[in-house]
Amino acid sequence: MAENVRRRGLDPQGFIAREGSLGRIPHAFRPAVAAARDRLLDLYGTRLHSAYLYGSIPRGTARVGRSDLDLLVALREEPTETDRDGARALDEALDKEFRQIDGAGTLLFSRARLLSEPERYDLGWFVACLCTPLLGEDLAEDLPRYRPDSLLARETNGDLSLLLPRWRERIDAANDSDEARRRLVRFMSRHLVRTAFTLVMPRWNGWTSDLHEMAEAFAAYYPARGEQLRKAAALGHEPTGDRADLTSYVDDVGPWLAEEYARVHGVKTARP
Incomplete structure (x- = not known):
């Protein structure tokens, strides 16, 4: 054990x-x-x-x-x-x-x-x-010691719904730069994979910073979304400048993940 x-x-x-x-x-x-x-x-x-x-x-x-x-x-x-x-x-x-x-x-x-x-x-x-x-x-x-529980999940990544409008603005601003889009793909891919992982972290009962392991842990509980997060994990390491990937994050994967996160763990406590 x-x-x-x-x-x-x-x-x-x-x-x-x-x-x-x-x-x-x-x-x-x-x-x-x-x-x-x-x-x-x-x-x-x-x-x-x-x-x-x-x-x-x-x-x-x-x-x-x-x-x-x-x-x-x-x-x-x-x-x-x-x-x-x-x-x-x-x-x-x-x-x-x-x-x-x-x-x-x-x-x-x-x-x-x-x-x-x-x-x-x-x-x-x-x-x-x-x-x-x-x-x-x-x-x-x-600081205290921490367990991989729902409180930690909520307070670390329970604010995705607030981030998505800002992400859309950043995507629009990077429209004419392949390098800027590549950096956004890397950043947003990693953020989504980590958020998807912490969604299931209490059930998985552990912690990892490996993007591929995070995606696989998530896919075990949400197989219908598994391939999307596996692709995001790959793009977190080898990003492209494809705007379609960014669009899918803010129009599909991101909104679904934010809604499911709020349902399971609640919304992150507002900061002063």
């Missing part, structure tokens, strides 16, 4: 095990990670509380030239627009300097927000379970 639990991303007590570690970072990506670490210290200095890696690089599954460098930074105060400008400049510089990464992205929050009650089962869970400490004191020490 314990072996089966661990295989599905849970510890022997049934809590979601933290994924990723600095030791799993592939050798090719270590110079980019080291540069990001040093530059974050230069950029934010004593205002930086902690910094984390997440995504395929700390999980050890990153592909050279195909994977991006994902960072989350907790500041001691609320980030300013100057702070955000600095993060964007850092991302651009890392992307240009290190060919092994396909872009960089830095999420910027205050320590207080990450530990706040409204974010306990969203950003808090994200830090505690999906982020690997890179700098500073680990906020996971001040």
Whole structure:
């Protein structure tokens, strides 16, 4: 029994095990990670509380030239627009300097927000379970342990209906750019697969960040939609610039998934 639990991303007590570690970072990506670490210290200095890696690089599954460098930074105060400008400049510089990464992205929050009650089962869970400490004191020490239950499902991905109108706007704005559409296909494919997975996560009773495993877990409970999510998982890794894929997300798969999600888990609690 314990072996089966661990295989599905849970510890022997049934809590979601933290994924990723600095030791799993592939050798090719270590110079980019080291540069990001040093530059974050230069950029934010004593205002930086902690910094984390997440995504395929700390999980050890990153592909050279195909994977991006994902960072989350907790500041001691609320980030300013100057702070955000600095993060964007850092991302651009890392992307240009290190060919092994396909872009960089830095999420910027205050320590207080990450530990706040409204974010306990969203950003808090994200830090505690999906982020690997890179700098500073680990906020996971001040957060609870998490189970793959309906509360977590609702608070992480129960807002798809609110996102769909924005997605339509982004699709329209990217109409004349194949590269912009390709990035949207990658982003939206991943988001839909993760949402589909968390829809069934409590019944599957586990956690995974593998898109293909997510799609298969979903398909076991919703076989009629299985092929659509398997295709989305594939596009999450190898995106095209096909507008038809984007249109299907906002006109078919997305609205159905949002409605079913609300029926099963409810709608994500509104944030201040």
